[in-house]
Amino acid sequence: MNPSVWSNGMYSSSGICLDGCTAEHLSSFQPDPLLSDSGVPGDSVFVHRDSKDIKMLPESAYYSSSDAASSLICSSQLELNPTRNSTAGHLPTRRHQSPASSSCGHYDWNLNSGHQAKRARVENIIKGMTSSPGMHCTDVMTNLHEVSDGMQENERIQDQEHMERSGSDSQTTRKQQESQHQHLRQLRTKFKRVDGVTDITDSKDKKNPTWNDSSETSPRDALIDSHSEFETDVLKYELSRAVTRSVDSIFKSMPLLQTNDEMNVETDMPLYSSVGKDDKLRVSCCGNAEVQVPDVQTEALSLVVQKPQLEGDDKFILQSRSRAHHCPRPPAPFGRDSALHEDQPSEKNHSTALQHALRFLHNGGSEVGQAKFEAFDTDWNSVKVRSKINSRCVRSPQTPTVSVDPMLLESLSLPHVKIESDFLVKNYMYMLNEGLTTHHLKKAKLMFFYTRYPSSLILKMCFHDVQFTRCITSQLIKWFSNFREFYYIQMEKFARNALLEGVADVRGLTVGRESDLFKALNMHYNKANDFQVPDRFLEVAKITLREFYIAISMGKDRDPSWKKAIYKVICKLDSDVPAEFKSHHSG
């Protein structure tokens, strides 16, 4: 950090340099004689925070909601559709109503009396999941496993029943059924394997909430019905696997960081579920999960943290910054979910694809159809292309970074998708470490005071802390393109204003620190007003303004490409970026 380019006003009200410098770094501040000669009469060299002309924005203003550094708010909510969820996803089955099902959603599970009690209990568990406020995720998980146990037991019974019915069929039909049962056993084996690996429940206080709605049915019903149902189930399972493989292939260039068990232990991610209004199950990923990613990313860990209270009690922030060893708060008490689920539109869109994928997995592939795959593919492509600060940048073109609804990830704790979810969570956390942050953006804006057309080399020198991929490079270039755009728009506007105001001589056009033009520029590139804008920038601004003034006064603006000549002039006025911008601690 070059003291020569910082004024005392760079400090926030808290006395801490917003750019990470301490007062000690700047105490030796001396005006740079090379930069002090602005050549503009009346200019003050330094901007003080008490200047009545340039407002010193409070730190909170700089870190506005749209500008909050490296933060993603875990806010989206997962609404589990009662027709597809609850215990759904345990098995690759599609629930369907039995012939005895009533219009109000009650289903005949067709169990014998010996299992009706268990069935009722399972029903209670399922419904309780969707209606019980204050029910922890772990409870849900425990209950889900109880459901699973009940399902397995019921399967045995119904297998017997099925075999008995099969006894009266022809030999061909019997062969088909045996074949199907063989498939069924294989499927069960597969899913039991998944279930076994991912059993993370250890809840001690199990709750049996009451039903609020009765639109559920047993997921296992589909397994015991017609051949087509079974084939559909097999197809769903295969589709689910296909989606999984697709996701895997996208992430294939990324290292597997941990085993599933390690993930569960090390992240110790608190699982909370909550039920909001409308009896919709919400599973939230809140609290202080600290994900430790080994080796190369150890110093740049991503983690889910709860933002300190100034941001609001119940907002939890996904931070992509290197704060691996902070564990700000214990998990928030369950049930405070109103603010937790505030929508954050800016962060929602680019997680759509992965959420599609995860929901697909969550549903056990129960949504069969080409349309679903197309939707997933479309959204996933949009994720690959779309890039937004803090949630986007990629190490390689094949490794998109996405913002994933953590609650959805959490919902994937349902056993049959746990392996996939672990993998996705790990990769998600891994990817969060990449890319440009708001801090980089701020730095780029300050760099603009020196260079309007930075070369790739300069960018690489100044942003050495990011992995320079084509994406990152393009984004940085785009940033400066946007900076220029704003710059030239302001210049044209003020040049036209000067003409309208009757400024006759171009020599009367200057850009001082008290001018509206400078204020507008300073507000854009130095919003916190914590940076001492070099006088050279004022000089360049003056030249630019005059170029526009002359061109407009000469009527050159009738030519569609009249600005190009100006651009050509301005691009030659770039200065060297101070070494402080290239130092390892300037970022």
Added chain:
DNA sequence: ACGCTTCCTG
């Protein structure tokens, strides 16, 4: 074809 840039749009 590719990279860079501006322009336009959201």
Added chain:
DNA sequence: CAGGAAGCGT
């Protein structure tokens, strides 16, 4: 600020 189209230069 990002995405995309279009233009330009190499």
